[in-house]
Every structure is written in C-alpha cells, then in structure tokens.
Amino acid sequence: MSNWRHEPKTEKELRRLMAPVQSIVKWVKTRRGFIIGVGILKGGTGKSTSVLYLALYFALVLNLKVVVVDTDDNSQSIARWVATHEALGDKIPFTLIVHPTKGADAIPLKKRLKPLKSEYDVIIVDLGGGDKETFIDLCAEGRLLFMPSAPSGWETDRIQATLQTASRAAILNTEGLDVYNFFVKCDFNSTLPEEEREAMAEDLSDIDEDFVPPPFLHPYFDISKAPHHVRSWNTVPKRADLEEWGLLVRHAMKGIIEEEDEAA
C-alpha cells in the first residue's frame, strides 16, 4: 500500500532507510517514557487517526507499554473511540489518559506527563488542532513530533506556522525534538503528494525570513487512504492494517537512534 513510485529498488536501500524493529524496542526499553506528539495547528488533518494507528503499532507489534494522552478538548476523538470500543468489549492494547486544557481539572501538560514517563514505554500525545499552549509544552517535553496532513493545500496551509511555533518552543527542549511531516490519506494513483511537497518547499522560501523548510519523511513512507483507515472508527484496525505505519515508524526512528548513538 506504500507509495510504489518511490519504492526503494533494493532490499539494501530499504534497510538503509529503516531501523530494525529490535533496535527500536531496545532503544525505547532502555530510555522509557518516549514522548511522541502528533499535532498540527489545524483541525481535521488526520491527527487522531494517526495517533490510534501509532499506538496500536507500538503496543501490538512492538509489544511496548503505551499510553495515549488526549488533549483535544473540542472533539476528544481518541477518548470517545476508546469509550465506544470498551463498551463493545473490544480489547484495547493501550491506556488512555484525558488531559483537559481548560476548566477546573486543567494542569500543565508537563505535569501530566511527568508520572507517565516512568510507568510507560511510549507516550503518544494527541495535540488536537486548537490549543497552542499545549502544543508548545509538548515541543519542550517531547522527543518526536509528527505533523500528519493530507497532500492538499487546504491542509498543508498551516504547516509552516506550526513549524515556526515548534522550532521556537523546541529551544527549551533539553533532549532535542525531531519534527517530521508526512502525508496521510494518499491515493498513490495520483502525484498529489509529490506536487504538494514541491509546492510547500517553494512556498515562501524566498520571501519569508522565518521560513523553516518542512522536514519531510521519504515519500515511500506516506500513509495511504486505504478504507480500513476510514472504517477504524467502527472497527479496531488489525495487525495487517498496521504495516504501513510500521514502515513509517521504523523510518522515523532510524534518524533518532543514530543521532543518539553518535552523541553517545
């Protein structure tokens, strides 16, 4: 289901782009409390769906202890998804924590995450599209930020602003934050992802001094619009549905693990 136009020609080239599963598990187990944010300062781009698939991949395929933090006061999609499937008796392989950003129970995200770091291997934060403060907190605390969007100007329009906010906030991050944009909802029978990447790279780059080039992942790792993604509200994705997410995670982790190995 991945983007066949960019498929690496050899097994060797593919391996060069991805970390082996065992080294990811080892890296996560050694450090624990690996914080991944999923956010873009815009609604409806595929954040919550991505959070669900990422959580299922880390839990079901990598057998890691995963918690999902839902910070989206407006829709609480992940919290509602979990409640729906718990009521149906479905097995949900991760823990859910709701993080209100407003009201009497609101606490800073940093405080929310602190006790989770020693208890879970992976902490995945659904940043929603609205609350800038929570987004900034994540950029200061997290190790990895994913910005998923469809390959359309309607959705990528906010990526540049999101990146600028993230790069400013990440100055406070003591571990370093890796930020990646990837496309979801891709129809690999069209060249939309290629067109959109080009447009984004060109957009503003000459005129805007604060331009931060979008940190794209390799186009082979874009996420399809396979129908199981749309059905996942009603049907818990199966292991086979997680395959493209596995490739994406292994690709993103390659850089992070190597960076830290070099630093060590």
Ligand SMILES: Nc1ncnc2c1ncn2[C@@H]1O[C@H](COP(=O)(O)OP(=O)(O)O)[C@@H](O)[C@H]1O
């Ligand atoms: N990979 C995908 N393929 C097809 N549709 C998707 C995919 N990811 C998300 N969607 C659809 O996009 C819409 C918005 O997704 P959602 O995850 O709720 O976005 P957000 O959390 O950013 O508001 C939903 O209708 C969802 O089914």
Ligand SMILES: [Mg+2]
């Ligand atoms: Mg959402």
